[in-house]
Amino acid sequence: MTATLPTTSDARTPQQIWLRVRGVLLAVLVLVVAGVAFAAVHSGGQHGRLDPRSADPYGSRAVAELLKERGVSVDVVTTLDEAEGAIGPDTTLLVAGPNVLTAHQQRRLHTAAATAGRTVLIAPGGSSVTRLAPGVRQASHGPVTARPPRCELPAARTAGASHMGGIHYATDEPGATSCYQENGFAPAPLLVLPGRGAGDTVLLGSPDVLHNDRLDQQGNASLGLQLLGPHPHLLWYLPSLDDPSAAEGGTGTDNGSGGDEAGESGFIDLIPSGWLWGTLQLALAAVLAAVWRGRRLGPLVTERLPVAVRASESTEGRARLYRKAAARDRAASALRAATRTRISPLLGVAPRDADSPAVLLPAVASRLSTPGDDISTLLFGPTPADDAALVLLTDQLDALEREVRTS
Template structure:
């Protein structure tokens, strides 16, 4: 009996260790740039690197937490700015002491926290720093993906790197850094050339960093209730009855019509070939207006259900709905004139993709 007891104890210990290891190493899902998220879009890897290099990272969940932790010798990193819609909250952030690092800021956030900074188009990949900023020079070439490009109004003093994807200037004894993309700072993006070095150089300039990446609108409830939890109990029985009716109807129709007969199609054309052929036709006839209309129509088809609008919604209603979700004016992107060059058509496609991403994340 003693031998069997030790075997049971050993098996229980192995099971306990396995369960504990699985719990500790399980991926922690989360949103974009969330400090504790180990998903591809999270920032757990960068936060861990900062802490291993002696940087104190304070994770703030709301503006009150940021305000209580802010000090003059602290860097405030602000990401996921599409959720910063409260004017009072933005005004509080603008008045806090310390330097700022704005990661892919929305138009509203950029106007409040980085005054006199304007959007100057977008870049597709990145490349060499082409500036005298030490953090960028030591990082070397960096691939940003699709990134916004910035400049200061009226040619005010500023350092622009990577074609404007990185902008730094000083305002009232405060250093403000604006970067147009968060891809190189995420868990999946750190492995890119120069990405980890630039992310560490930008976020590790101070011994203390306040990490603020809100995952919901300030004050919004974070309850876990689903749609099924809110439905009355009778809904389950109704759904079950409908399933039975559909199954009986399918069985009855199947017996009446007989078995299915497979018939080969005369021609099979891949979707990619159709898209490429239509693109070549547009390009050969320089039909940038039709290509732009097709891109905008496809974007509206995907955006309208997310915005809760009908397919025949007026352009003004669509523009207002998108502005409420993203905080930026999108009238020229969705309903503007046709592009005059291929470069403008490519920029329009990038703006439409970025606008769709903003609405999906809002």
């Protein structure tokens, strides 16, 4: 009969691994499903910021529905070709993301908008302002707060205080109207330029007055309806990153110095808010799971070695390492310390004083029949100069210990 030898392997079996990780995998699965569901609820069926079809807090479905109730048709376009084909004198053109457009698209849009009844630009910034509204410049940036109109624009005076802020614009164009300035001085977050063709141009420094979650606050609804509803047709242009016209005349947004660069809106601004929250929750859950499953430091546990190692083998192995490294200083220190530790109880010296020359040396001298002056050098001396001196030191320490034991 063949005896079964016990195994000493530390490797876990597949069943042990599964039992250990199944809780973590289940928790991760639940968190992933919850994150996807949360993102789907908050972004599914919605179309992002300033979209008249979106019921998201940052969408604009509420103002679009109010305009429809007042007889204004609202059409959404996502390409420049569609926008150019639908612009007319009885049309209000709203550009929801002018900074996403390339320099070539912005110049085309500026030319086409000359025939619109009104053009509303939402928060154009940087060099986009100079291309879409020549003569206007971005002057500063301020917080969005409820402000009084402080101007003679009928729409603003009727609406009263509204949530305005963001980008502030300044211009030297004659006939321009600035509203909702901070402290009553230009630049302003709402700027109306007189018509250069069929209608005027409105620059809004912030889209907040058109968001669903703020439309019922202050005079936001009144201001939004008056700015977007002077004509029977509202063309709501949502620039798209996959618009074929973006490949014409370069693929970037001109930075105003002749070169092309990426659009001025950050990539994060283009991601629906629900997905951002879902990703943040998943990252937090991963960190918590890592902390939960992290190794906890507990008390030391004594384990039996799989094999027995003789003390002489350990001593010889350490000696070979010392010799290979030429570490005579460490070898001599270890030999002297071991000798002092063994003879101190024989001399009545406390273990804590074994390394004190002032205590140990007098005790050693009192036990020797012929005490010499080299005891201090022997027990606390310098490093041996070579291997022969190290061997001699070993013999002398052995002789000293024998004499102490026999005295």
